[in-house]
Amino acid sequence: MFTPSDRTRKKHKTKVDELIAPDRSIEIAYGNRALEMNAQAWGVIGFVVVAFLVGLAFGTILIPGVIFLVVFMNVARPPRIIAVTPAQILVVSRSGLTSNPKEVVAAQPVFPVMPGVTELQLGDEPLKFKASEGHRIGNASVSGVPVAQPDPYVTPGPMAPVQSIPPTYE
Numbered sequence: 096m097f098t099p100s101d102r103t104r105k106k107h108k109t110k111v112d113e114l115i116a117p118d119r120s121i122e123i124a125y126g127n128r129a130l131e132m133n134a135q136a137w138g139v140i141g142f143v144v145v146a147f148l149v150g151l152a153f154g155t156i157l158i159p160g161v162i163f164l165v166v167f168m169n170v171a172r173p174p175r176i177i178a179v180t181p182a183q184i185l186v187v188s189r190s191g192l193t194s195n196p197k198e199v200v201a202a203q204p205v206f207p208v209m210p211g212v213t214e215l216q217l218g219d220e221p222l223k224f225k226a227s228e229g230h231r232i233g234n235a236s237v238s239g240v241p242v243a244q245p246d247p248y249v250t251p252g253p254m255a256p257v258q259s260i261p262p263t264y265e
Contacts, residue, residue, distance in 0.1 A: 107176060108120060108178075114198065126174075126223055127174055128221065139170055166191075174194065176196055184202070186199070186201040187200065203218055205236055207236055210233025213226055
């Protein structure tokens with residue numbers, strides 16, 4: 096998995112903010128959906144097998160190359176952006192071709208995430224990412240969780256008088 100530059104991170108953060116307007120993201124992190132052998136992944140494998148058998152029938156051996164692996168990984172482990180807002184944690188799908196954010200695929204109310212975590216389940220999306228991205232999510236989620244504040248309009252009740260306890264010597 097790649098580590099995006101600060102410039103790319105800013106551009107993607109801006110595009111995520113456009114998707115989730117009027118909300119604003121505190122931080123974004125990059126990850127992938129956990130490996131899932133869905134119909135599209137089996138279709139890519141089937142295409143390669145059929146191409147191999149057709150090539151074999153004509154006397155040539157076709158070996159799948161890097162393009163097959165890239166397409167397979169984009170289908171079986173689609174790239175995701177995890178965006179932390181003050182109210183929720185969002186999972187945004189990314190284009191396999193341009194890597195730009197496309198649409199929000201899962202959302203959950205914000206909750207504290209342990210910094211450095213490498214796996215996370217958000218809705219139906221099992222996600223995996225680097226520990227450095229986990230630190231980003233953890234730090235942002237902790238800062239985004241609302242802390243209960245005392246109500247300034249409630250006056251405290253009468254307090255118990257302070258009693259001094261004499262020391263005991265043994």
